[in-house]
Amino acid sequence: MGKKKKEVDDRFKKFGTVSFTSISKVNDFVDYLEQGKIMATKCKECGTVFFPPRADCYQCLKSDMEWVDVTGSGKLVSYSKLEYGPVGFEDDLPYSIALLDYGDFKVFGRLAGDIPEDKIEVGMQMKAEANKLPNGQLNYVFHKA
């Protein structure tokens, strides 16, 4: 009998069309995404909200975080529609990467594919929503608020 293989928590490999990270202390983010929730972390010591979520607060040097919902809407800071993509993203093309400003934090992601380009304007209000990709992976996309 060989040694029992240690179970690896690699949930993060489900994030995005292609994930380049499998193990992270914020793996719960992926479970929340599966439940349709986009979550940030909040430092219990100083109250700073982090998006993308962090396991550690560089200000307090504490690692005591709670999960908080990303709610409401954010302002579209900028976006770009890609005609070429990296290996592994060919089936998604064309797609647009974008950044939303929620005030206390910003969220980097993708625009929902069904928004016509002439309806997109820098400064418009949008909201991030969890999204299941055709290949079974998870991400989030921005819709008009």
Next chain:
Amino acid sequence: MGKVGIIGVGQSAFVRGYPGSIRELAFEGFKECLEDAQISAKDIDSSIICSSPEYDKQRSPAGVLAEYLGLTPQPTCYLETLCSSSSMGVRMAYSLIKSGLHDIVAVIGFQKMSEISSAESQERMGRGADIQWESPFGTMMPAYYAMYARAHMAKYGTTSEDLALIRVKAATYGQINEKAVYRKPVTFEMFSDPESPISNPVASPLRVGDCCANADGSSCVIVANEEKARALCKKPVWILGLGAASTSVNMAGRDLFTGLTVGEQAGEQAYKMSGVTPKDIDIAEVHDCFTIAEMMAYENLGFARPGEGKELIKSKETYKEGSIPINVDGGLLSKGHPIGATGGSQMRTIVLQLRGEAGEMQVEDPAIGLVHNIGGVGLYGNVTILGR
């Protein structure tokens, strides 16, 4: 403590698919630099080898290159800050000399981007960002700079036509730079001609013509203390000011999208250290990996007010005959951008200009020059001010 000077500069031709290994590529820039400085490898006390490791098959290239170039047993090390690696190398060389540890230091930059296959390169490009939170969305370098372009357009009314003018300028000088990879003319009309590859969209609003080309190349800058510089060199060029900064790799951690904070901050530091202002700069090399990057550099370095960079290019003030000639060697857009070699190549252009040895590209009698070199998507920034 005395001054620190540049006593030699060199670079290989920047080419597609260099027919040799990385050590042979590095030799080309190093040889030109030693011949320029009229010294030999044994006169050099230490070397700093700069490249971006994701393109290298060789692990720890510093030792391999140092041996090939005859720089052993002197100390050597590897340094990387992406596309600004060799400018950061000059900053470190300055520090080694200023501390009194060494008299003469060689900064060798190289990149053989064709060392890996196109598919491997594509895969690495996908990781040229925050791999945990951004790359899973399918990011690429042009798309990030395109987001800056979009934000600049939305805030200041900058247009794709304004950006095209920057590429037209670059191509004007790329044609007369024998070291450049792209030596064909680019006209304004090509940007609106669907038959021309220049007009093809890459990542909106940027088109093929807005992007620099990958290339293989090497560069070398030899830095010395004042005593050695005066003894060995007829026309030493002095390092008057150095600035460097960093920021969040993730776009979500940034506040400015119409300029690069690292360029601004590095510029302010370099101006302060050298005691000069943007008006005193006679010629500049700025990091034009994309046309929008040059536009933002105009503004971040104080050559134009925020949002007014387009006026500078429209009035041709950044041409050779203008008030502030910028990238009159063709810039990254025409020369090509072999990541680790780029900063050293920019330094070479300014040093040759200040010595009056830039040939057809020479501007009239410049005394103070500036090098602006950015790593990643505004992740690292270095500004170096040089004077006669």
